[in-house]
Amino acid sequence: MEQETGFDNRPVNFIVTKRGSTMKHLLFSRSTIIFAACFLITGSAFAQAQVREEKEERRLQQVPLEKKFLPPGLTAKASVFAGYDSNVNLSPLKKGDIFEEFLFNLGYGKRLLNKLRFSFNYDLDVLNYNEITSASTILNHLRFGLHDKISIFKVGAGYDLAIVYFRNNDDDFFFHKGFAYIGQDLTRKIYHQVQFEYGLKAYTDQKALAGAIATYQDKDRVDRRYSGIYSLDFALTPKLSMGFLTRFSANESNTMYQRFYDFKSYQGSPYLSYSFTKKLQGLVNFSYTRKNYDKRRVTLGTDKEKDNFYVARTGIRYALNKNNSLALSYTYRDNSSNDDLEEYMENVFSASWQYKF
Amino acid sequence: MKRAFNFLVFTAVVLLFSSSVFAQSVKIVDLKGKVLVKKEPSADWQKAKVNMLLESSAEIKTDKKAICTLAFDEELKNIMTIKENSQVKLESIVPAQVFLPEGRVFSLIENLSAIEKFEVRTPTAIAGARGTGFSVESLNGQTLASCYKDFVYVMGLDKQGNTGEAKELAEKFGITINPDGSWDGPFGLSPEAMKEWQDFIGYLESLRGDGQDEGDSLQGLQDESKESLGDSLYQNRRAEEEGREPPGDGTGDGL
Numbered sequence: 001m002e003q004e005t006g007f008d009n010r011p012v013n014f015i016v017t018k019r020g021s022t023m024k025h026l027l028f029s030r031s032t033i034i035f036a037a038c039f040l041i042t043g044s045a046f047a048q049a050q051v052r053e054e055k056e057e058r059r060l061q062q063v064p065l066e067k068k069f070l071p072p073g074l075t076a077k078a079s080v081f082a083g084y085d086s087n088v089n090l091s092p093l094k095k096g097d098i099f100e101e102f103l104f105n106l107g108y109g110k111r112l113l114n115k116l117r118f119s120f121n122y123d124l125d126v127l128n129y130n131e132i133t134s135a136s137t138i139l140n141h142l143r144f145g146l147h148d149k150i151s152i153f154k155v156g157a158g159y160d161l162a163i164v165y166f167r168n169n170d171d172d173f174f175f176h177k178g179f180a181y182i183g184q185d186l187t188r189k190i191y192h193q194v195q196f197e198y199g200l201k202a203y204t205d206q207k208a209l210a211g212a213i214a215t216y217q218d219k220d221r222v223d224r225r226y227s228g229i230y231s232l233d234f235a236l237t238p239k240l241s242m243g244f245l246t247r248f249s250a251n252e253s254n255t256m257y258q259r260f261y262d263f264k265s266y267q268g269s270p271y272l273s274y275s276f277t278k279k280l281q282g283l284v285n286f287s288y289t290r291k292n293y294d295k296r297r298v299t300l301g302t303d304k305e306k307d308n309f310y311v312a313r314t315g316i317r318y319a320l321n322k323n324n325s326l327a328l329s330y331t332y333r334d335n336s337s338n339d340d341l342e343e344y345m346e347n348v349f350s351a352s353w354q355y356k357f
Numbered sequence: 358m359k360r361a362f363n364f365l366v367f368t369a370v371v372l373l374f375s376s377s378v379f380a381q382s383v384k385i386v387d388l389k390g391k392v393l394v395k396k397e398p399s400a401d402w403q404k405a406k407v408n409m410l411l412e413s414s415a416e417i418k419t420d421k422k423a424i425c426t427l428a429f430d431e432e433l434k435n436i437m438t439i440k441e442n443s444q445v446k447l448e449s450i451v452p453a454q455v456f457l458p459e460g461r462v463f464s465l466i467e468n469l470s471a472i473e474k475f476e477v478r479t480p481t482a483i484a485g486a487r488g489t490g491f492s493v494e495s496l497n498g499q500t501l502a503s504c505y506k507d508f509v510y511v512m513g514l515d516k517q518g519n520t521g522e523a524k525e526l527a528e529k530f531g532i533t534i535n536p537d538g539s540w541d542g543p544f545g546l547s548p549e550a551m552k553e554w555q556d557f558i559g560y561l562e563s564l565r566g567d568g569q570d571e572g573d574s575l576q577g578l579q580d581e582s583k584e585s586l587g588d589s590l591y592q593n594r595r596a597e598e599e600g601r602e603p604p605g606d607g608t609g610d611g612l
Binding site: 089090091105123125134135137139141143160162164166169171173175206209213214238260261299300311341342344 | 408574575578579580581582583584585586587588589590591592594595596598599600
C-alpha cells in the first residue's frame with residue numbers, strides 16, 4: 001500500500017482518507033455551481049423592472065436546481081441572429097438583404113502554475129444572406145494564449161487563427177496571427193495594455209495582382225499585417241465601464257499593381273457600457289479609422305487614396321434568466337474616401353437570442 | 358495650479374476612502390440556492406444578494422444545495438466559498454477571522470498580505486492560511502482540515518477555548534480534530550478530495566472570467582471578413598472602370 005508522511009513525518013496510509021470521504025459525502029453532494037453574472041444596485045428609474053426581477057428570482061429559487069454544468073473552466077454559449085443589412089457589398093450602389101446568423105463560442109481557461117494560465121477559445125460564425133449569397137460566410141476561429149502576472153504586470157502571448165470561407169465566391173482566407181501583450185492595473189478601476197500583433201492573411205483562391213488591375217501573378221495573394229494596440233479600460237462604477245483603444249496597423253501585400261493593398265491605418269475607438277439594471281445592459285461603441293494607401297491612386301486619378309472609415313455600434317441586452325438573453329443591435333458603417341468607387345454607407349439591424357450553457 | 362493641487366488631494370482622498378471601505382468589508386460575488394445573511398447581531402436574517410457588502414460580525418447561512426462565495430478583495434485573490442448546510446460568522450475582516458460552528462468552507466488565499474491573516478475557527482480547532490488553499494469542515498463538534506496547496510496551520514481548542522500548539526499541515530494532507538481535542542491523522546487526501554479542490558479552482562477561474570475571449574478579436578474578424586469582400590468587389594468595380602481606358606503596358610503604373 002502506498003504510504004506518505006504528514007506534517008509530523010509519521011507514515012500514513014491512504015486508507016485513512018476514507019474518513020474524509022465519508023464526511024464529505026455527508027455534507028457535500030454532487031457539486032453544482034452557478035456562474036452568476038450579476039451587476040450592482042438598480043436605479044430608481046427602473047424600480048418596477050426591479051420588482052419584477054425579484055419576483056422572478058424568488059420563483060426561480062423555488063425550482064429545484066438539478067441543472068448539469070459544464071466542466072470547470074469551460075464556458076459555452078450559442079446565439080442566433082436575424083437582421084437586415086442595407087449594403088451587403090459595401091458598394092456605392094447600395095443593395096440590402098435579410099440575413100440569419102448562428103454563432104457558437106467556447107472558452108476554456110486553466111491555471112498551469114502559480115499565476116500562469118492557459119486559455120483557449122473557439123468561435124464558429126455562420127452568416128447567411130438570403131439573396132446576396134456571395135456574402136454568406138462560415139468563420140472558424142481558434143485562439144490559444146498563455147497569460148501570467150510578473151510583478152505588477154500582466155503579460156501574455158498566443159496564437160490566433162481564423163478561417164473564413166465564402167460560400168459563393170473566391171475570397172476565402174486563412175488569417176494567422178501571433179500576439180503578445182503587457183498590461184497593468186493603474187488603479188483598482190483602471191487597466192491599460194499594449195499589444196503587438198503580427199498577422200499573415202493567406203488567400204486560398206485569390207491570385208495576387210500583377211502589373212495591371214485585371215492581370216494576376218501565378219501565386220496566391222498574401223497580406224502581412226503588423227499592428228500595435230494600446231487600450232485603456234475604466235471600471236468606473238459597477239454599472240458603468242468605458243474604454244479607449246488606439247491601433248496602428250501596416251499592411252503589406254504581394255500585389256504588384258500600385259501595391260494595391262499596402263496601407264497604414266490609425267484607429268481610435270472609445271466605448272461605453274452601462275448596466276441599467278442587473279438584467280438590462282447597454283453598449284455604445286464608436287470607431288474612426290484613417291487609412292492611407294502607400295501607392296494606390298484613386299480610380300482614373302493621380303492622388304493617393306485616403307479613406308476615413310467610421311463605425312458606430314449600439315445595442316441593448318436583456319437577460320431573461322441566467323442562461324438566456326435577448327439583444328438588439330444597430331451598426332452604422334461609413335467610408336468617406338477620395339475615390340468615389342470606395343464611398344459607401346451601411347446600416348445593419350439585428351435581433352438575437354443567446355443561450356449560455 | 359492651486360485648483361489642480363486641490364483636485365489631486367481630493368482624488369487621493371476619494372481613492373483612499375474607497376479602498377479602505379472595501380478593506381473593512383467582504384463582497385458576495387456568487388450565490389446559488391437559498392442563502393441568508395444577518396448583517397449585524399441585532400438584525401433579522403435576510404436574503405443574500407450578489408454584490409452585497411458584509412462587515413465584521415455578519416453571519417451567513419446556506420441551505421441545502423446552496424453555496425455562497427465571498428471575496429475579501431476586488432481582484433478575487435482572497436476568496437472563501439461556503440458550502441451547503443453551513444453557518445459562518447465573520448468575526449473580523451482584517452485580519453480575516455471566520456467562525457464556522459457547522460458546515461464546510463473552501464478558501465483560496467493568494468494575497469495574504471492584503472488581509473494580514475486568514476483563520477477559520479470551529480468549536481474544536483483553528484485552521485489558518487500560511488499559503489493558499491485549504492478547506493475546513495465542522496460537523497458535530499468534529500473538525501476536518503484539509504490542505505490542498507502550500508501549508509495550513511492547525512491548532513486544537515480545549516473546552517475553555519484555549520489554543521493548543523500550532524502544527525503545520527502539508528499540501529495534500531488532512532487532519533481530524535475530535536470533540537475531546539484528540540487528533541486523527543494527518544492522512545493523505547483522497548483523489549476525490551483533490552478533484553473537489555480542482556473543481557473549486559475551476560469555479561473560481563470562471564468567476565474571474567478566465568477562459569473568456571481576450572478582447573474583441575471575433576468582432577475584428579467579422580469586420581475583416583466584411584472588408585475583404587468589400588475590397589474584392591471594389592477591385593472588380595475598378596477593373597471595369599479602368600477597362601474603359603486604353604490598356605497599359607502591363608508593368609503597372611505604381612511600381
